[in-house]
Amino acid sequence: MSMVIQTESGASFHFGGKKHMNLSVAELVEEALRKNEAVLTHEGALRALTGPFTGRSPKDKYTVNDPSVTNFIDWGSVNQPMDPEKFEQIWTRLQSYLRDKEVYIFDGFAGADPTYRLPIRVINEYAWHNLFVRQLFIRPTEEELAGHKPEFTVVCAPGFKADPSVDGTRSETVIAVSFERKLVIIAGTQYAGEMKKSIFSVMNYLLPDQGVLPMHCSANVGKDGDVALFFGLSGTGKTTLSADPERLLIGDDEHGWSDRGVFNFEGGCYAKCIGLSREKEPQIWEAIRFGTVLENVVLDQHRKPDFHDNTLTENTRAAYPVDFIPGAVIPGVAGHPNVILFLTADAFGVLPPISKLTPEQAMYHFLSGYTSKLAGTERGVTEPEATFSTCFGAPFLPRPAHVYAEMLGKKIAEHQVDVYLVNTGWTGGPYGVGERMNLGYTRAMVRAAINRELSQVKYTVDPIFGLAMPLECPGVPAELLNPRNTWKNTDEYDQKAKELAERFHQHFAKFPDVSAAVKAAGPKL
Incomplete structure (x- = not known):
């Protein structure tokens, strides 16, 4: 029996195959096993393989150049434009592909704060993908499900391939979002993270108009209500450092900061x-x-x-x-942050393991977003690569960087937030020579920052980067706090530090309109 699913924008889905609506975890696991999509591990987790696509495909990601958004998108290599006509022809063929297939449908939300949450629907070709989104997004109550009206729909069909010669895509893989259609198409890749990040990009476009700063960060809260945010790209430690037995987890990756406080975008x-x-x-x-x-x-x-x-x-x-996670905050809503930590995996091995930033330095490093792409997080990345990802989340930001940076700067000033830069990357030398920062020491430094213990110690300023480095930190050997002391050859350290400083300056040239004070907060050449 044919089924028509209508979206908020008026797009219609015509399915003639079997539909599975909002299955339970157990039912989705059974479906994935029945279809040989995955296997159970010895303790009951579901293990799936994603084939050749084991990370995101940023070069295959597009935003439809609809008239209503064309003047608000930061077009370029991150937000590649797609003609509306090309999107429609892909969408038409995708519907034909799915017409007689078995599909799995999840209805839920992005955004734990009811004032700002986005009702979503995800339609999957694979059962294990539907289990993934059920666990990652916010699951509705029975009452909420009964009245659920999706405002954005994601359709994920890994078996469907784009045709570059016809569709104008780079490859057979396509991730495309239409804000007018309120529709995301994901095809030609089994990597489940594309669904999660597509909705994150949607939230990053929608929320600034509502006065909410969307953030690529994890968040936790202490027993006294003190909130900490951890900004950083994949692999820098957001999930690991925010999962702290001494604090309560709000969320591990995506949050909004409204006039009322912080809220998680996700339920997983x-x-x-x-x-x-x-x-x-x-x-x-x-x-x-x-x-x-x-x-x-x-x-x-x-x-x-x-x-x-x-x-x-x-x-x-x-x-x-x-x-x-024991003690997680449900729903994921808390107050305004007291401390912000920018996490960077420095493959050069020259940044301090922790340093306190002035307000101007906070804006400089937020706009810079320096880190290293770690192996596997994107297709083709096999070892750490130094990179600058504006706002610690450039791949997911549809609007120009200044929109997010200005909002963050105002909120930091309004709420008197302490900001630290934390290097979770290399020490004692660059990647291949030095070693990865000890997680136990990083945890100790983060806790000292959150507990305001680093407000009581003396600092010294790095001559190149201008960063204030603590001379002591509970639980951390003092000699590790200045990265120059960890290198066998200090001349080599100085050379690498100057090389990284030059890269900072080259990247920051992208922001000619920032204030002189913020420009001056960068490294000294």
Whole structure:
């Protein structure tokens, strides 16, 4: 029997195959196993493989150049334009492809604050993808489900291929969002993270008009209500550092900051799990159980995960509901932040493990967004690559950077927020020579910042980067706090530091209109 699904924008989906609406976790697991999409691990998690696509495909991501948005999008390599006619022809063929197929449908929300949440619908070709979105987005109550009217729809069909010669795409893979259609198309890739990040991009476009700053950050809160935000790209430690047994988790990746405080966009976590151990990350370890989706994790003959095996990818992942973390804040809403931490995985090995930023430096480093792309997070990245990702989330920001930066600057000033730069990357030398920052020491520094212990110590200023480095920190050897002391050859450190400083200046030339004070807050050449 044919079924027509109508969206808020008037787009119609015509499906003649079997439809599975809002299945439970157990039902979706059974469906994935029935269709041989995945296998169960020894403790009940569902392990799926994503084939050749083990990370996002940013070069295949498009925004439809609809008349209503054309003047508000920051067009370029991140937001590649697609003609509305091309989108419509892809959409027409995609509907034909799905017409007689079995599909799985999830209705839920993005945004834990009811004032700003976005009702969404996700339609999947794969059952395990539908389990993924069920665990990652916000699950409605029965009452909410009864009255659910999706305002944005995601259709994910990995088996459908775009035709570059006809569609004008770069490859057979396409991730395209139409704000007029209120529709996202994902095709030609099995990597589940594309669904999560597509809705994040949608929220990043919609919320600034409502006075809400969308942020690529994790967030937690102490027992006294003190909120901390952790900005950073994939692999820099957002999920790991925010999952702190001493604090309550609000969310691990995407949040909004309104006039009322911070709220999670999601209802789940998407943790990198390469090298995962019970000792270092006990909360994430315990979250991997029935209902969790593992991506590209190698299993032994008894289906026990080997989290140290990177044969398939460095970007192994675990997706689970946020309430799998003990004491998670449900719903994910809290007050205004007291502390912000910018996380950077410095592959040069020259930035301090922690430094306190002035308001001007905070704006400089937010606009810079310096970090390293870590292996596996994007297709083709096999080892750390130094990169600048504006606002620590450039791949997901449809609007110009200044829109987000100005909102952050105002909120930092209004709420008197302390801001720190934390290097979770390399020390003692660059990638290949030095070693990755000790997680235990990083946790100690982060806790000292959040607990205001670093407000009581003396600082010294780095001569090149101008960063205020604490001379002491509880639980951390003092000699590690100045990165120059960790290198065997200080001349080589100075050379690398100058090289990175030059890269900062080259990138910041993209922002000619910022104030002189913010420009002066960067490294000294």
